[in-house]
Amino acid sequence: DIQMTQSPSTLSASVGDRVTITCRASQSISSWLAWYQQKPGKAPKLLIYKASSLESGVPSRFSGSGSGTEFTLTISSLQPDDFATYHCQQYSSNFRTFGQGTKVEIK
């Protein structure tokens, strides 16, 4: 199975900061990577699919990049609503896998 590794596990940042989260795949997944945002007690929300495509309705401060085995999610200017946990997921394989998540906390 394809293993997904996110870093960091926790990130402390302030409103207005530029934030970058990294996700690495154990083998090439081309661009078949998605990013989800999750808030406590809520279902995940899709932000980015196919590594860099912005889901409809998602603010443009979110962007994704990468291909192969290394990917990044960037929030250009962190807003109060962005404090949450972010998950990457590969869907190159029929056996989808998630990273362990990155919690973005208020500094």
Place this chain on the structure above:
Amino acid sequence: EVQVVESGGGLVQPGGSLRLSCAASGFTFSSYRMTWVRQAPGKGLEWVASIKQDGSEKFYVDSVKGRFTLSRDNAKDSLYLQMNSLRAEDTAVYYCARDRGPAAMGEWGQGTLVTVSS
């Protein structure tokens, strides 16, 4: 509006069984792969199982193979997860999601909690 709604969670003893359901609306159910994802308390997301559009192929995470069975009824726009031989480590919120293929899992239900405990 695309919507998926899970039901069927609850408290069950170790070794017991439970059947989760996911009711879909607002889209052509038979055109989409469907997926279950779970989240244990305080943990990350774990992909559990997926089923192709016509139900011909099913895929499971190793930890549930032989214990969980995924099925769908396209006439009823419904997805099911039969969970047998439940273990404490199966305790989690189970989410149903529409798998849009290249466009990833865009719509999720609110989740249903399964607690396996004596």
